[in-house]
Amino acid sequence: MDHTKMANSHRASAATARVFRGTFVHSTPQMALQVLDDVLLGVNTDGKIAFIGNGAELDKLSQKFGFVPSEVTQLAQHEFFMPGMVDTHIHAPQYMYAGTALDLPLLQWLNTYTFPVEAHFKDLELAKRVYTQVVKRTLRNGTTTACYFATIHTDASLLLAQIANDFGQRALVGKVCMDRNNTVKDYKETCQESQDETCRFIAELLNKKYPLVKPVVTPRFALSCSGALLAQLGATAKNNNLHIQSHISENAEEVKLVKELFPESKSYADVYHKYNLLTDKTVMAHGCHLTDEELLLFKETGASVSHCPNSNISLISGILDVRKVLNHEVKLGLGTDIAGGYSASLLDSVRRAMDSSKVLTLRDPEYNTLTFEEVFRLATLGGSQALSLDDQTGNFEVGKDFDALRVNIAAPGGPIDMFQCEKPKILLEKFLNLGDDRNIVEVYVAGKRVVAADSKIQQEDHFKL
Ligand code: GUN
Ligand code: ZN
Numbered sequence: 508m509d510h511t512k513m514a515n516s517h518r519a520s521a522a523t524a525r526v527f528r529g530t531f532v533h534s535t536p537q538m539a540l541q542v543l544d545d546v547l548l549g550v551n552t553d554g555k556i557a558f559i560g561n562g563a564e565l566d567k568l569s570q571k572f573g574f575v576p577s578e579v580t581q582l583a584q585h586e587f588f589m590p591g592m593v594d595t596h597i598h599a600p601q602y603m604y605a606g607t608a609l610d611l612p613l614l615q616w617l618n619t620y621t622f623p624v625e626a627h628f629k630d631l632e633l634a635k636r637v638y639t640q641v642v643k644r645t646l647r648n649g650t651t652t653a654c655y656f657a658t659i660h661t662d663a664s665l666l667l668a669q670i671a672n673d674f675g676q677r678a679l680v681g682k683v684c685m686d687r688n689n690t691v692k693d694y695k696e697t698c699q700e701s702q703d704e705t706c707r708f709i710a711e712l713l714n715k716k717y718p719l720v721k722p723v724v725t726p727r728f729a730l731s732c733s734g735a736l737l738a739q740l741g742a743t744a745k746n747n748n749l750h751i752q753s754h755i756s757e758n759a760e761e762v763k764l765v766k767e768l769f770p771e772s773k774s775y776a777d778v779y780h781k782y783n784l785l786t787d788k789t790v791m792a793h794g795c796h797l798t799d800e801e802l803l804l805f806k807e808t809g810a811s812v813s814h815c816p817n818s819n820i821s822l823i824s825g826i827l828d829v830r831k832v833l834n835h836e837v838k839l840g841l842g843t844d845i846a847g848g849y850s851a852s853l854l855d856s857v858r859r860a861m862d863s864s865k866v867l868t869l870r871d872p873e874y875n876t877l878t879f880e881e882v883f884r885l886a887t888l889g890g891s892q893a894l895s896l897d898d899q900t901g902n903f904e905v906g907k908d909f910d911a912l913r914v915n916i917a918a919p920g921g922p923i924d925m926f927q928c929e930k931p932k933i934l935l936e937k938f939l940n941l942g943d944d945r946n947i948v949e950v951y952v953a954g955k956r957v958v959a960a961d962s963k964i965q966q967e968d969h970f971k972l
Contacts, residue, residue: 529582534884554954591651593890596842681725741783757793776801795825811838811893816859817848840890
């Protein structure tokens, strides 16, 4: 197979900055797993993939793209590159209590644990500490793109955006909006405040002109928002062509209450639709209890689902039928949903997604279980599609940004023992099931190395607030 693709337009605007040679694995819309053996991949100074060609054509490619063959970085046999992973749903402030407080169902969990913790993020010092850690932790676990919920606090949400930018993570950041049904003192905003602060958040964040960090309009969920607020947020997103994120149909009690609160709407999805909140730049978390009719609405509007299997199990919310969502041709990515999900690593989401699919097969032996290749695609290309960022990231295509993980299956001190030389597909399967951050020896976002091979220290000196 000839992997050579030339991108003369990119060559014209930027010079080749780095070239790697070795095994690359990624997904395409047609193939859940495509293995590119012994390829040369060049990255331009602007961080975009300039070319992908056969290793055997080193001389020809070096002339064409103007790089020196001796400067090519050669991967070892037990190493490969894969696309960076995309966390389509994560609550940055909740990282503070991740790994605890998993003993209540959603609505009680929110009032007992979540809102009291989030209320503290008015304190910028606390926000700086927690947000720095969550960005560092997710990056080094291979999350090159994250779609974050912050809190209702505008300045702390702007700080999260700044931290993601400083560490080089691609991110969507949302100031959370919620003007009703909150029993926690000091964690409230009125409809007017929520709308005004959302506008300030968007204006100030866009004004920073961060290349990889953008605002996302974030109504918490229908139960937390009045119709008036949802309407204003829908209009704001539309007028500024912005991303939108929220939660939908996570647990049965929530679905029932939404029906009671919005009796005029046909369904939960219809509530959001009515307020122009379902668009092709919308990602809705969970969706465990969505009906076929609601999934049709997702398909029609281009809205996507973030599958958060750890959270769905940890809060005993439900099990998303991923196959049904995919059969409806609805875009779908994976999310950690920290802290409803207890792990900040998308490798955990991959494993829980596999487990959840197998539980559905336990219930119905005819059920078409997801394969690890399909779940790999959800963690990478699927996530980028769900966030409508697949023109920039998600796989190794000429012209996209180089967002990549250099994986060493046999990393010293790592969790995987190797006994023989294995094919790339086996290496990937081992990594997805057994690997951790020790195997992720380098992380690149838009061509920039943001986690380094030897030290794993992420630009500590670069980072100053
Ligand atoms: N629904 C509304 N808010 C939240 C939240 O913070 N976490 C989860 N899992 N579901 C929600
Ligand atoms: Zn969530």
